[in-house]
Amino acid sequence: xxxxxxxxxxxxxxxxxxxxxxxxxxxxxxxxxxxxxxxxxxxxxxxxxxxxxxxxxxxxxxxxxxxxxxxxxxxxxxxxxxxxxxxxxxxxxxxxxxxxxxxxxxxxxxxxxxxxxxxxxxxxxxxxxxxxxxxxxxxxxxxxxxxxxxxxxxxxxxxxxxxxxxxxxxxxxxxxxxxxxxxxxxxxxxxxxxxxxxxxxxxxxxxxxxxxxxxxxxxxxxxxxxxxxxxxxxxxxxxxxxxxxxxxxxxxxxxxxxxxxxxxxxxxxxxxxxx
Numbered sequence: 001x002x003x004x005x006x007x008x009x010x011x012x013x014x015x016x017x018x019x020x021x022x023x024x025x026x027x028x029x030x031x032x033x034x035x036x037x038x039x040x041x042x043x044x045x046x047x048x049x050x051x052x053x054x055x056x057x058x059x060x061x062x063x064x065x066x067x068x069x070x071x072x073x074x075x076x077x078x079x080x081x082x083x084x085x086x087x088x089x090x091x092x093x094x095x096x097x098x099x100x101x102x103x104x105x106x107x108x109x110x111x112x113x114x115x116x117x118x119x120x121x122x123x124x125x126x127x128x129x130x131x132x133x134x135x136x137x138x139x140x141x142x143x144x145x146x147x148x149x150x151x152x153x154x155x156x157x158x159x160x161x162x163x164x165x166x167x168x169x170x171x172x173x174x175x176x177x178x179x180x181x182x183x184x185x186x187x188x189x190x191x192x193x194x195x196x197x198x199x200x201x202x203x204x205x206x207x208x209x210x211x212x213x214x215x216x217x218x219x220x221x222x223x224x225x226x227x228x229x230x231x232x233x234x235x236x237x238x239x240x241x242x243x244x245x246x247x248x249x250x251x252x253x254x255x256x257x258x259x260x261x262x263x264x265x266x267x268x269x270x271x272x273x274x275x
Contacts (some may be wrong), residue, residue, distance in 0.1 A: 010249035022096060026159045040094070040156050041147060044076065050074035050223050055131075055195040056147055062138040079199065085247070087200030091186055091193050092225075092248035095204065096155050100170050103184050104177035113178070121182050124228070124244070127187075127194035134191050146191055183225050200243030207240040207251060208263035209233060220251035222262060239263060 005012075026042075037044045043051040052074030057067060061146015067075075072259045082090060092098055108114060135227075137145035142168035147153060153171035186193050209232050216234040221227045229245045232238040252260045 004009075004235055010253055011143065014248065015099070017093050018096060018099060018190055019175045021094060021155075022159055025156070029160050039160070040152065042071070048149070049077065053192075054079045054199075055145060055192055058195075059135060059138040059144040059147060059214075062135045062226035063142045063144055082196060082199050085205050087196035087198065087205040087243055088193060088246040089200075090196050091190075092123050095152060095192075096159065097173060097185065098150050098172050100155075101183065103178050104174050104181060105180055108182060109222070114182060122181055122184070122188050123228070124188055124226075127190055127197075131190060131191035131194040140188070150192070151185070152190075152192060163253065187225060198244040200245065201241070204265045205247060206263055206265050207245060207249070208261055209236075209238055209240070210259050210261075211235065213257045213259035215257050215259075218254070219254040223250040223254050225250075233259075239265065 003247070004198065022035065024036040025039065028035070028037040034047045035045070037047070038051075039121070041053045041056040045051055050070040050073050052071050054075045055076045056239060057071060060067060107126065115198060133148040137143075152172055154169040155166045158169070177184045181188060211232075214234050220233060223228050224230055225248065226242070226244045229240050229242040246260075248274075249262070252262065
């Protein structure tokens, strides 16, 4: 039991957070709870604290909207939070799509699809182009372009208010990630993930690699949804500084050598320098 917990402790905690948030939103809509009301773009905590997605607000600004004071406060709260803990923590700890893409990634490994599939000519920079395009369309059409078609919003609204198009969005993303492109939606296309990766470049909480403990088993890279961020594995002791890291901690869980763990940015280097 202890081994099972050690190997999946962060995954269990992530699912607890994701499902717990969905339950709070569901409870607000169906049972009148006031703990967390709204949606992932704009929420209200305990009926007092506004919480707003900075990327949605950016689209609103591009569309020509004037942002209310409470929305700006909500943007500041969420922005500061993700600047501290890591922008793409949203992707692995909050976003409901993560449960779908994780399932597809697991099946890809079980079915060994990567070995039998030709490498796709896709680059992870596509999500940044989609991000820029969404802002251009928002400005040109006067709408929040990505929010209008976002599968994240479709799935979230579907779960909270009744699944409609949410089923279709979940199925399309699952099949796309499973058969077309590994980590296709989150790792290559989603502009929200791209936006939070920009915030994540400045975050304090990092995965730290200790090369002295590493036996080069590469289990970490097998499970990592953004394996390019682990370029230092078996090479040198470094923190993962890329904003594309989601801090999902799967690499930490599968590492039997205690070569990976969470640290505060620059803390390990400062300690080493002070010795």
